[in-house]
Amino acid sequence: MRVRRERGGPALGFTGLFGRFQHPGQVVVGVFALTILIGTLLLKMPVSTDTPGSVDWLTALFTATSAVCVTGLVVVDTASTWSTFGEVVIALLFQAGGLGIMTLGTLFALLVSGRLGLRARLLAQAESKALGTPNLRRVVRNVVLFTLTIEAMAAIVLTVRFATAYDHDLGRAIYLGAFHSMSAFNNAGFALWPDSLVRFATDPWICLTIALAVLAGALGFPVVFELWRQWRHPRRWSVLTRITVGVTAVLLVAGTLIFLATEWNNPRTMGPLADWDKLLASFFLTVMRTGGFNTVDLSQLNPSSWLVSDLLMFIGGGSASTAGGIKVTSLGLVIFMVWTEMRGYADVNIGHRQIPATAQRQAIAITLLGVSLVAISTYLLVVISPHALDQVLFEAISAFGTVGMSLGITAGLPAAGQLLLIVLMFIGRTGPLTLGSALALRERDRRYVLPQEHLIVG
Numbered sequence: 001m002r003v004r005r006e007r008g009g010p011a012l013g014f015t016g017l018f019g020r021f022q023h024p025g026q027v028v029v030g031v032f033a034l035t036i037l038i039g040t041l042l043l044k045m046p047v048s049t050d051t052p053g054s055v056d057w058l059t060a061l062f063t064a065t066s067a068v069c070v071t072g073l074v075v076v077d078t079a080s081t082w083s084t085f086g087e088v089v090i091a092l093l094f095q096a097g098g099l100g101i102m103t104l105g106t107l108f109a110l111l112v113s114g115r116l117g118l119r120a121r122l123l124a125q126a127e128s129k130a131l132g133t134p135n136l137r138r139v140v141r142n143v144v145l146f147t148l149t150i151e152a153m154a155a156i157v158l159t160v161r162f163a164t165a166y167d168h169d170l171g172r173a174i175y176l177g178a179f180h181s182m183s184a185f186n187n188a189g190f191a192l193w194p195d196s197l198v199r200f201a202t203d204p205w206i207c208l209t210i211a212l213a214v215l216a217g218a219l220g221f222p223v224v225f226e227l228w229r230q231w232r233h234p235r236r237w238s239v240l241t242r243i244t245v246g247v248t249a250v251l252l253v254a255g256t257l258i259f260l261a262t263e264w265n266n267p268r269t270m271g272p273l274a275d276w277d278k279l280l281a282s283f284f285l286t287v288m289r290t291g292g293f294n295t296v297d298l299s300q301l302n303p304s305s306w307l308v309s310d311l312l313m314f315i316g317g318g319s320a321s322t323a324g325g326i327k328v329t330s331l332g333l334v335i336f337m338v339w340t341e342m343r344g345y346a347d348v349n350i351g352h353r354q355i356p357a358t359a360q361r362q363a364i365a366i367t368l369l370g371v372s373l374v375a376i377s378t379y380l381l382v383v384i385s386p387h388a389l390d391q392v393l394f395e396a397i398s399a400f401g402t403v404g405m406s407l408g409i410t411a412g413l414p415a416a417g418q419l420l421l422i423v424l425m426f427i428g429r430t431g432p433l434t435l436g437s438a439l440a441l442r443e444r445d446r447r448y449v450l451p452q453e454h455l456i457v458g
Helices: 013-017 024-044 057-068 084-099 101-113 118-128 136-165 170-185 204-219 221-230 239-263 275-291 303-315 328-343 357-384 389-400 415-430 432-439
Strands: none
Touching (some): 057 084, 204 239, 239 275, 389 415
16 A cells, blocks of 8 residues: 655655654754754854853853743843844744744745645644644644734833833834743743843833733643634633633632732832732732743742742643643643542543543653652752752752743853753753653554553552
């Protein structure tokens, strides 16, 4: 039996370079690595810096990885180190990383050839989680249009605010508005001020615009599209949308209230602020569990607030979003699995739908892999650095969750510690299961079943 090759496949340039890989996940990992390499070379050029000469290779690699993986952790101050050319390179890198290299490649194939090959379709589906979508062209187009629309709306609000309230000339205001709107929607966390957004802590126009853009990017494209179509009919929402919206809402409310309670009287963070400004700062800090910006000095938070931030960053955002973490979908599914087990039922049902065992195993695997990676990385950072456990744990989770919030110790870590964070950011962006599938040349199915044996658990 001969299989006819579908036309249009070679139009995607990436497929020729990575055509020998057997799984789309391998191409996702390979293209992300290639983009980081290109970004590193561009940032190493003298034209990318504001000072004579160029940065060292580790700084260029760390910054490029942080940008492509939409993390925002930095080892040098962005505004004072990089030239306008370097800042534009960083912006393009986190725009590509957030939107998805595969989605951009598929869009390019559409524009050039007007058709999609089978390989291009599989690659785009691997990145956008649009498996089973009957019209992938429309999905890719909607993803790009939604991204550009949200970024444009946020950029307009920020530009007007920077120009009218902070005396920036129009050109500078447009530049600042565009950079930070892109950074916010892609959950990148890069800011052009050394204190991130602390100077705007009491400005609701800046804070709420950034926060809403971060939330739009963190929900995930499938959820956003479904909400756009079915927002008036919650009963028709899919299980994915119900879990994502429900868990996100709970995290936002709980996080805001907890930060209000723990930081209300802290004179180093929210203590000097007015009551409404404290609410704004707490809400902003909760939203930034994926975004990476901050309006208070994170190093001055109470240790209890660090712990809450650790949990929020580890959970992350929605599936197929610009955010990282284990995803709210995984958390919600694990919670339902535990609740089902406690009630003595065998099947996990959510919203009159039964969840397949494969999805349950994936949620458990992602959660356990995330815990293992963070635990091992934290141990290594404690060994090789002079910082306390709670500090390095915060940085490790921020890197794995591609968040970018920092207690200010990243730049002071030894080279081995910074390389470890680079690995964590890369794994956090590509995903533990995607990386695992990229390392496997082929999937294997057992053709036999072993006899069962009962095991005492607990």
